[in-house]
Amino acid sequence: MNIHFIAIGGSAMHNLALALKHKGYFITGSDDVIFEPSKSRLEAESLLPEAFGWFPEKIHEQLDAVILGMHAKSDNPELLKAQELGLKIYSYPEFLYEQSKMKTRVVIGGSHGKTTITSMILHVLHYHEIEVDYMVGAQLEGFDRMVHLTEENDFIVLEGDEYLSSPIDRRPKFHLYKPNIALLSGIAWDHINVFPTFENYVEQFQIFVEGIVNGGSITYNEEDLEVKRVVEASENPIRKFPYSTPNYQVENGTTLLETPEGELPIEIFGKHNLNNLAGAKWICQQMGVDEADFYEAIASFKGASKRMEKIAEGSNKVAFKDFAHSPSKVMATTRAVKEQFPERRLLACLELHTYSSLNAEFLQEYKGALDAADDAVVFYSPDAVKIKGLEEVTSEQIGLALNREDLQIFTNSKDFQDYLFRQNFDDTTLLLMSSGNYGGLNFDEVSKLF
Structure with a gap:
């Protein structure tokens, strides 16, 4: 089969493209931006587009199917061309x-x-x-x-x-x-x-x-x-x-x-x-x-990537990175780490990064989510709030929502990183929870602290 991917660079999309090439299909694709590791993985299989952008000329009647990713918009030029030609257009799950x-x-x-x-x-x-x-x-x-x-x-x-x-x-x-x-x-x-x-x-x-x-x-x-x-x-x-x-x-x-x-x-x-x-x-x-x-x-299962992933360990200290960002996940993950290392101080850091977590009304769902931590920190970027077109949330709203008077809140990534690297991690468990990266935190540098 001859298949074209619109928005081939996504995590799910590029993996499907690789799988179909492995199966023997002929694959082409487009995207306006592709990040690592998708970029290198596509390049290694000669599937990386020669130029970024959307090119209607890539869409032709010899295609058996077009697979449309969520990153594309409904007025995408390649999608419009595929619709005009009456090609079979699938979503990823379809x-x-x-x-x-x-x-x-x-x-x-x-x-x-x-x-x-x-x-x-x-x-x-x-x-x-x-x-x-x-x-x-x-x-x-x-x-x-x-x-x-x-x-x-x-x-x-x-x-x-x-x-x-x-x-x-x-x-x-x-x-x-x-x-x-x-x-x-x-x-x-x-x-x-x-x-x-x-x-x-x-x-x-x-x-x-x-x-x-x-x-x-x-x-x-x-x-x-x-x-x-x-x-x-x-x-x-x-x-x-x-x-x-x-x-x-x-x-x-x-x-x-x-x-x-x-x-x-x-x-x-x-x-x-x-x-x-x-x-x-x-x-x-x-x-x-x-x-x-x-x-x-x-017995030998160590976990999925970014799910309670141990990034560093010393004789009396350990650091974990976790994808947790929704209220229920944050609460479950924080409790789990404290239960596993009850005698150690737990420093739990949460980045509010998703559309839901940066919504002032939805913030109430986080009440009690960090209660199991001995010290709790929240980082969020006011720029991310603006980019998502949301009403600005304040540190006061976040503090009230999480219901912790001792909560430390950072809105500047450098200030957060300075705080983190000043910490003494003896007898401490560090838990970093986010679907983002705290505005550019280098996790390899964090590992050196342990």
């Missing part, structure tokens, strides 16, 4: 569904935990040399790409994102996959720029559950009351498998998971990650991996 119509589709959904659960499942399958197709939202140890597609594999494991499919397809991505086997990990309001009310957000998960094929299954976190309500209210004729956090304990900084064969030391930690593990186990068992084999494999 094309993944087309590639997997004859496979058993395993879709992992939820406001939080979906990347980690998908990564756990793939780690276990990889450990036992079980070949599957997949799409996951993080780079994994032992995997060349975040997307892998074949003709022969029976299963495809898909991370089911609830964000929009494309500029001309406003459906959430996970509505398009029609799972045979599904998992729902949690529902906590997010993406308020698209789903302005909590009820509207929850409705997307109801549609997801109704989209599971007849006779399929939903594995769901029964500790999340909204998930439990949505799944148990569904009249879709599917099997329903609840899961909950398994028993575990922490000894000297090591998490011991209770299993039928005794206590198992594992690399990951935190109640939310143990809850994710329970969901992953159920899915793996439905894919033919027995319980003992699951435990054998999961």
Whole structure:
């Protein structure tokens, strides 16, 4: 097949382009800007566009399909040309569904935990040399790409994102996959720029559950009351498998998971990650991996990239980087780190970076999110607020929302970095939570402090 990507440089898009080239397709693409690591990875496969920008002449009738990324706009010149020629235009999730119509589709959904659960499942399958197709939202140890597609594999494991499919397809991505086997990990309001009310957000998960094929299954976190309500209210004729956090304990900084064969030391930690593990186990068992084999494999799982990623460690100090940015993720991650190292001071740093987190009204959702930290810091860029076209938030609003009188707030990246590099990290755990980079923080330099 001859396929053109509009906005090929995105994290998901460039991985799909690489996967399709690996499958033997002829791939072209365009983008107005491409950052690392996408740029180098595309260049290594001779897929990097010769020039940045949009070129309608790249769109012609010999194309079998055009794949449209979210980074493009609805008036994109290449998109308009493709529409004019009547070419088949797919969103990213639409094309993944087309590639997997004859496979058993395993879709992992939820406001939080979906990347980690998908990564756990793939780690276990990889450990036992079980070949599957997949799409996951993080780079994994032992995997060349975040997307892998074949003709022969029976299963495809898909991370089911609830964000929009494309500029001309406003459906959430996970509505398009029609799972045979599904998992729902949690529902906590997010993406308020698209789903302005909590009820509207929850409705997307109801549609997801109704989209599971007849006779399929939903594995769901029964500790999340909204998930439990949505799944148990569904009249879709599917099997329903609840899961909950398994028993575990922490000894000297090591998490011991209770299993039928005794206590198992594992690399990951935190109640939310143990809850994710329970969901992953159920899915793996439905894919033919027995319980003992699951435990054998999961013991070596170190986590997905940027998910509780250890970036440095000394004899009595450690630093973690985490993608957490929504209120529920921030609270769960902060509590998990404090539980793992209860005797150490916990310095938790949160960057408010997303559209939702910089919204003055939504800030109230962060109440108590940093309570487990001994010292708490928030960084945000007033410029980012302006770029997103939001009303300016103030330090006073942030302090009131997080409900901590001792909260330190920085709006200048240099001031934040100066504060960080002045710290004495003896007997300390540093937790850096953001989907950004604190205005240019060099994490390698942070590592040298440990």
